[in-house]
Amino acid sequence: MVILGLTGSIGMGKSTAAGMFRYLGVPVHDADASVHRLMAPGGAAFNPIISTFPDVLKNGRIDRQILGTIVFADSDALKRLEAILHPLVRKEENRFLKHNRLAQRLLVVLDIPLLFETAGEKRCDHVSVVSAPQFIQRQRVMARSGMTDAKFSAILAKQMPDREKRRKADFIIPTGLGRAVTFATIRTIVDQLENRT
Numbered sequence: 602m603v604i605l606g607l608t609g610s611i612g613m614g615k616s617t618a619a620g621m622f623r624y625l626g627v628p629v630h631d632a633d634a635s636v637h638r639l640m641a642p643g644g645a646a647f648n649p650i651i652s653t654f655p656d657v658l659k660n661g662r663i664d665r666q667i668l669g670t671i672v673f674a675d676s677d678a679l680k681r682l683e684a685i686l687h688p689l690v691r692k693e694e695n696r697f698l699k700h701n702r703l704a705q706r707l708l709v710v711l712d713i714p715l716l717f718e719t720a721g722e723k724r725c726d727h728v729s730v731v732s733a734p735q736f737i738q739r740q741r742v743m744a745r746s747g748m749t750d751a752k753f754s755a756i757l758a759k760q761m762p763d764r765e766k767r768r769k770a771d772f773i774i775p776t777g778l779g780r781a782v783t784f785a786t787i788r789t790i791v792d793q794l795e796n797r798t
């Protein structure tokens with residue numbers, strides 16, 4: 602089974618690319634979705650996060666926007682949050698890999714926002730990076746509710762720069778040239794990796 606990592610900086614189009622891999626029948630493990638599940642009431646990270654960051658509890662749920670404002674302005678707080686979440690995400694990822702190995706899948710994708718930042722490339726056979734020009738990235742991110750220039754800059758400062766990600770990638774998936782180009786690139790990657798014996 603070939604493991605392809607999928608990553609990219611904020612707003613570069615990772616989720617859209619992941620959807621295209623799925624459309625082509627490739628199982629995708631979405632680390633972000635895993636974080637959402639773990640943080641929901643009843644999820645394994647819910648209680649540890651509430652104990653560490655009591656202010657984020659709103660109407661019985663974790664308010665992600667408040668949590669984001671806290672951790673993106675304070676790197677120690679972000680480290681504490683990551684220490685809770687990353688091992689749990691890793692457990693879910695291992696379950697996904699085991700399941701797909703047993704099902705004898707040829708190719709699976711690990712969609713991990715912080716793949717290089719957490720040395721996740723070591724667990725992948727190849728890595729693909731979604732990338733678009735900076736002005737497009739900024740337009741996409743600033744269109745989101747609750748986003749400010751300061752928050753965007755703080756998040757970018759915590760991520761490996763796009764050009765460095767591109768340098769490390771085996772495959773670059775352009776997302777600023779229209780969806781058709783993105784899809785054609787992904788189809789070529791899937792064909793290439795699934796035909797490998």
Ligand SMILES: CC(C)(COP(=O)(O)OP(=O)(O)OC[C@H]1O[C@@H](n2cnc3c(N)ncnc32)[C@H](O)[C@@H]1O)[C@@H](O)C(=O)NCCC(=O)NCCS
Pocket residue numbers: 610611612632633636665666668669672679682683686690713714715756759760
């Ligand atoms: C802080 C949280 C609650 C904010 O949630 P919110 O819904 O407001 O934003 P979202 O998750 O979409 O993140 C916004 C952007 O921040 C970036 N980002 C998220 N976590 C991190 C991090 N630990 N370090 C650097 N950038 C990050 C992502 O690229 C994303 O595009 C959430 O990002 C989170 O739980 N982060 C920690 C878990 C983590 O490390 N996730 C990423 C890899 S699994």
Ligand SMILES: Nc1ncnc2c1ncn2[C@@H]1O[C@H](COP(=O)(O)OP(=O)(O)OP(=O)(O)O)[C@@H](O)[C@H]1O
Pocket residue numbers: 609610611612613614615616617618714741775776777778779780783
């Ligand atoms: N290939 C593409 N072509 C055109 N527009 C795209 C493409 N990919 C994504 N977009 C647009 O860019 C925005 C961000 O896309 P998406 O949610 O996939 O990014 P992301 O990288 O998963 O974001 P984040 O990491 O910040 O959660 C969306 O508005 C989406 O419509």
